[in-house]
Amino acid sequence: MLARPGFLHRLREEWAENQLAYWLLVPSILGFAIFLVFPIANMIVTAFSDVDIMAHPTHFGTFQNFIDLAHDERMPMIIRQTCLYAFGTVLIEVIIAFPLALILNTHFPGRSLAKALLLIPWAMPYAVSAITWKWIFHGQMGSLNYLLSEVGIIKDYVVWLGNPGTAFAAAMFVEVWSSVAFMAITFLAGLQGIPPHIYDAAKMDGAGAWQEFRDMTVPQMRNVFMIVTLLSIIWAFRSFAVIWILTKGDPIFRTDIAATYLYKLAFEFRHFGQGFALSVCLFVVLTLFSVIYTRLLGAQEGA
Amino acid sequence: MIAKETPGMLTPRMIKLVGIFGLLIPVLLISIFPLIVMISTSFKTSQEVYIPPPTFMPRAPTIQNYLDIWRVVPLGTYFWNSLLIGLGSTVASLVLAIPAAYALARYRFVGKSVYVLFLLGIQMFPPIVLILGLFRLIASLNMLDSLVTIVVLNAIFSLSFNTWMLMGYFMTIPPEIEEAAMMDGNSRVGAMVRMVMPLSWPGLVAVAIFSFMNGWNEFTLPLTFLQSQDKLPLTIGLFKFVTRFKVEWHQLMAASFLATLVVVVLFMLVQDQLTRGMVAVSEK
Numbered sequence: 001m002l003a004r005p006g007f008l009h010r011l012r013e014e015w016a017e018n019q020l021a022y023w024l025l026v027p028s029i030l031g032f033a034i035f036l037v038f039p040i041a042n043m044i045v046t047a048f049s050d051v052d053i054m055a056h057p058t059h060f061g062t063f064q065n066f067i068d069l070a071h072d073e074r075m076p077m078i079i080r081q082t083c084l085y086a087f088g089t090v091l092i093e094v095i096i097a098f099p100l101a102l103i104l105n106t107h108f109p110g111r112s113l114a115k116a117l118l119l120i121p122w123a124m125p126y127a128v129s130a131i132t133w134k135w136i137f138h139g140q141m142g143s144l145n146y147l148l149s150e151v152g153i154i155k156d157y158v159v160w161l162g163n164p165g166t167a168f169a170a171a172m173f174v175e176v177w178s179s180v181a182f183m184a185i186t187f188l189a190g191l192q193g194i195p196p197h198i199y200d201a202a203k204m205d206g207a208g209a210w211q212e213f214r215d216m217t218v219p220q221m222r223n224v225f226m227i228v229t230l231l232s233i234i235w236a237f238r239s240f241a242v243i244w245i246l247t248k249g250d251p252i253f254r255t256d257i258a259a260t261y262l263y264k265l266a267f268e269f270r271h272f273g274q275g276f277a278l279s280v281c282l283f284v285v286l287t288l289f290s291v292i293y294t295r296l297l298g299a300q301e302g303a
Numbered sequence: 304m305i306a307k308e309t310p311g312m313l314t315p316r317m318i319k320l321v322g323i324f325g326l327l328i329p330v331l332l333i334s335i336f337p338l339i340v341m342i343s344t345s346f347k348t349s350q351e352v353y354i355p356p357p358t359f360m361p362r363a364p365t366i367q368n369y370l371d372i373w374r375v376v377p378l379g380t381y382f383w384n385s386l387l388i389g390l391g392s393t394v395a396s397l398v399l400a401i402p403a404a405y406a407l408a409r410y411r412f413v414g415k416s417v418y419v420l421f422l423l424g425i426q427m428f429p430p431i432v433l434i435l436g437l438f439r440l441i442a443s444l445n446m447l448d449s450l451v452t453i454v455v456l457n458a459i460f461s462l463s464f465n466t467w468m469l470m471g472y473f474m475t476i477p478p479e480i481e482e483a484a485m486m487d488g489n490s491r492v493g494a495m496v497r498m499v500m501p502l503s504w505p506g507l508v509a510v511a512i513f514s515f516m517n518g519w520n521e522f523t524l525p526l527t528f529l530q531s532q533d534k535l536p537l538t539i540g541l542f543k544f545v546t547r548f549k550v551e552w553h554q555l556m557a558a559s560f561l562a563t564l565v566v567v568v569l570f571m572l573v574q575d576q577l578t579r580g581m582v583a584v585s586e587k
Contacts (some may be wrong), residue, residue, distance in 0.1 A: 014413055020491055021410035024402035025418070028462060031399050035459045036425060039436030046439065055439055100330060108323050120338060122569035125520040127538035128559045131545050132337040135344065135552050143340050146357040174564060177333065194498050240431040241522040245542055259431045266435055267527070279435050283428070290427040294420060 041284070047276040055272040065273035069281075072274065074253055074261070081168070082257040086236040089175045093232055094225075096176070101187030122181045130245035133174045137161050137246075144275070164254035167247050171255050172243050179235065183228055190224035191194050191217070227296050236290050237282070258282050338563070345369070345557035352553045368557035375554055378561075380533055381540035384450065385519050385562075388536050391454035392518035393511050396461050400510065403462075404469035405495055409478065422463045430460060430523040441528055448530045456516045456528075465510045470507030473499060509576040516566050537562045 015022075047065055049057030069075060078272065104115060121129065136143050139159035148154045160166045198216050240259040243249065249256035258266070258278060266275030344352065346364040372378050407415065430437065437456065446452040476499055484494035502505070524540045529535055535543070541562065544555050 018410050018412035021406040021412045024406035028399045028403040028466065031419075031455075031459050031462065032421075032425070033455060035437070035440070036428070036433070039433050040428075040439045041436075042439055043433065043436030046436070046513050055435070055442070096330070099326065103323050103327055104325065106319075108320055114331060115569065116325055117572070118334055119574060120567060121334050123516070123567050123574075124337075124563050125522075125538055127520070127522045127542055128563050129337060131541055131555065131559055132341050134545065136337060136340055137558065138552075140355070140553070141352060143357065143359060146359065181334070213306070234427050238427075238429045238431055240429075244522075244526075245545070247372060263431070263434065266438075272435070276435050279432060282432050286427050286432060287424075290424050294423050297423065 003058075043276060043283070047273075047280040049160055049273075051273040051276060053270055053272070055266070056204045068271075069274045069277045077253065078258060078261045080255055081255070082237065082259075085168075085172060085175070085239070085257050086233050089172050089179070089236045090229060090232045091174050092172070093180045094229060096180050097183035098225075100180075100184040101191055104184065104188050105191045118184065120181075121178045124178070124242040126178065127245060129178055130174060130242050131179075133170070134161065134246055137170050161247055162251060164251055167251065167255045171243050171246050174246060175208035175236060175239055178242070179232060183232055186228045187221070187224065190221050190228075193224075194220045223296070227293065230289060230293050230296065234286060234293070237286060237289075239247055305383045336463075341556045341560050341563070344553055345560050347553050349551065349553055369561075370555050372554045372558045373556055375551065376540060376544055376558065378537075378540070378558055381535055382561075384534060385536040385538070387450055388453050388457065388521070388525070389518035390514040391450070392457035392461065393514040395427055395458035396465050396514045397427060397507070397511060399458060399462055400465035400469055401500075404466045404471055405499070407466070407470045424465055426463050430456065430521075430527075434523060438527060444473035447528055448534060449528075450534055452528050453521070453524050453536075454518070456524050457521055458514070461514050461517045465514060468510050468513075469503070469506055472503045478504050509573045512569050512573045516569060519566055540559065 045060060046055075046057045048060060048062060050059040050064065052058055063232060070200060102119075104111065104118075137160040139145070139157060142160070144160065145154070145157040149157065158166060160170050194217065198220070199212060203212075237257075238259055239257070240263070243255055243257060243260050244263070247255040249260050253261070259282065260280065262275050262278040265271045265278060343360055345368055346366065347358070347361040348363060348365055348367070351358060351362060375520070406412075407419065411465070441447055441452055480498050480502070483495040484498045485491065489497060519536075520538065521536075522542070525539045526537050526542070529539065537558075541555065541558060546559070
């Protein structure tokens with residue numbers, strides 16, 4: 001079908017012209033193929049196989065792992081928590097990050113210091129941040145209880161990581177704390193990318209600050225806004241270290257999300273089959289997001 | 304409104320500044336709060352940490368914890384392993400990313416757009432989603448409990464971002480520079496190494512530091528693939544410390560502060576470039 005006259009010739013021409021480019025790409029393509037594409041394929045095949053206790057697939061061609069997963073009585077809870085965690089943290093991040101970006105886009109003394117301090121949570125190793133917050137949330141000796149009781153907000157010390165509600169809120173808080181700066185900085189870049197002459201025109205028309213914001217800033221920021229929000233949702237979906245260190249899903253799976261639960265299924269309960277099935281589900285969800293994301297980027301570029 | 308008419312005292316600009324700082328200062332305090340707690344705890348004695356009531360600032364600051372932690376846990380080994388993982392990942396990732404980025408920046412070849420889309424797409428898949436597939440692969444390659452595994456996987460997982468960022472850098476360098484070098488008798492690769500590399504060192508440094516931080520901060524991969532105590536990096540070493548029955552928080556915070564110091568200092572050095580790069584990649 002491809003052997004149209006001249007096709008081979010064109011192929012040879014392409015090769016002659018761009019030979020070096022292909023050679024330069026070989027190492028990275030090999031790397032991706034072995035350590036990324038192959039494990040993904042392997043994961044999908046294994047999810048549809050009988051899996052023994054050593055994680056080896058023994059017999060391909062079954063939906064049993066997915067059926068077992070669907071019958072896992074904890075799954076509805078895990079799904080609910082995963083969605084709440086991902087969408088909830090991102091919603092809070094947007095609410096904080098957008099005003100923050102607007103502030104950072106104005107001129108005030110100490111602006112670069114503020115930016116640098118704001119980025120510290122993002123630069124700190126995830127693991128270390130989570131460990132430190134665990135200490136801050138500590139029931140008897142933690143600084144949070146101490147500060148809140150000094151100020152008079154609480155009378156009795158709260159075991160923050162011991163109650164399902166507060167533990168989940170704490171995990172969400174730490175996620176927001178560590179990601180919000182990146183979102184703010186990205187919004188800021190978007191704001192700075194708005195051509196200033198747009199505002200000049202609005203000023204000439206006598207638009208007030210709010211009108212200017214609503215009619216000029218918001219529409220200009222729509223694409224950036226959607227892309228960054230989507231990216232953050234994806235990041236929150238795959239969040240693992242924060243919860244694993246802070247609560248490890250405790251108490252009684254009430255702070256588990258898909259990422260931590262699949263790890264438990266596989267490496268703690270040795271239900272490898274269900275672990276693979278859940279991995280594939282998470283993979284499919286992230287792929288969908290990823291497709292929307294690349295589409296949005298394409299639209300952005302085309303605009 | 305009234306304040307606006309009061310001459311001298313409260314100008315609109317002052318009101319604006321009060322508003323800005325009123326919103327900004329609480330956010331900044333929460334941002335650096337863990338760092339403050341970490342530092343403060345690390346200078347406390349064990350009595351001060353464990354006998355109520357808690358204190359905020361150390362009553363009798365001591366550097367004892369910074370001396371003790373090296374004996375309590377093999378902190379030196381953890382540091383060394385984190386360093387090896389960080390440096391190894393950086394080198395491996397650059398070796399793979401530089402040629403790929405150069406090819407993407409300079410050539411228009413068949414399949415380029417597919418490769419670019421692929422790069423964008425795989426950014427979404429972090430270790431945790433693929434961890435079981437990776438586990439099977441690493442086990443069958445007999446590469447469990449090896450630092451090389453962590454280095455290779457880290458390199459692969461930061462490769463897409465690094466390629467993107469370097470591609471952007473290479474594109475800012477006019478191709479005429481290589482053409483001139485090739486006229487002088489250099490090969491294409493020679494021209495790239497001799498002319499393009501030196502010109503793009505700010506990009507190379509930013510990417511190198513990003514890869515190093517990625518390696519230094521990585522948690523999921525070493526948690527899954529490393530077992531031996533003498534191979535653990537800081538993130539896992541400190542995590543193991545926190546899962547003990549009785550946690551020595553004052554010592555743990557001292558070790559945490561040292562682990563943080565390294566990356567935060569590195570981060571501050573390239574903060575502007577790195578954030579610009581991250582922003583550019585996410586928005587393209």
